[in-house]
Structures are given as structure tokens and as C-alpha cells.
Amino acid sequence: MRESLERVGRFDPDRARARFLSGFDAACTRRMEVSGELVGFVVVKPLQDGLLLDHLYVIPSAQGTGIGSEVLAQVFREADEQGRSVSVGALKQSASNRFYIRHGFEFIESGEFDNYYVRTNPARQRT
Secondary structure, three states: OHHHHHHOOOOOHHHHHHHHHHOOOHHHEEEEEEOOEEEEEEEEEEOOOEEEEEEEEEOHHHOOOOHHHHHHHHHHHHHHHHOOEEEEEEEOOOOHHHHHHHOOOEEEEEOOOEEEEEEOOHHHHHO
């Protein structure tokens, strides 16, 4: 995430830490581990009509190994079981935009710095 924020001139470690801590909810946060080693974390928060994928961070050395896709598939399974959609925001110039589109998210709107996406529950699409 730091690289993406630096690319658009928005990296500020104090602001990033404050943003994370202001919305931190341990009950919604899960560690990602491979062979007992921490490789990232995911934060999924309930919304009134869906789930918010608030954070999905994979350390750079573990990126490109499929761990993000595996975690996202688990989030989708949980959302599908609950009949919920999944929403996510991504910094406009971040590679995460391609990742989310590749995994079935649809672009909804663009803000000043972020793009917003939703992955509708497949059961809802059939009705």
C-alpha cells in the first residue's frame, strides 16, 4: 500500500496509522499466515446490506503467491452463505484495482482518491 500512496504523493505514515487505528475492530480482523509466518491481514466488516472488505494487506514478499486470492475466496464463501454482497475501495493508481476486477468486483464509482467496487452475491443475481 505504501508504494501506491507514494506514487500519488499521499503517503503519510502518521495518517495511515491513524486511519487504521480509528477503524480497527479486532473482531473483524484476521491474520493471514503461511507455515506459521504472518503474511498479512484481512478486515471484513458487516454493513447493513453486505460486507465491507475494509483492508486486505499481504506483505510484499508474499504477494503474487495466491494468498490474496485464497483469502478473497474465503470472504466470498462467507458472503454467499449469508446472502450478502462484498464492497471494497481501492486507491485509484493501485494494482489492487486489477486484482479486484479480476476476482469479479464491478466498478461502482470513483471518489477523489479511490475507486469503489461491489461483488454482488450470485444468489441475488439469479432472482
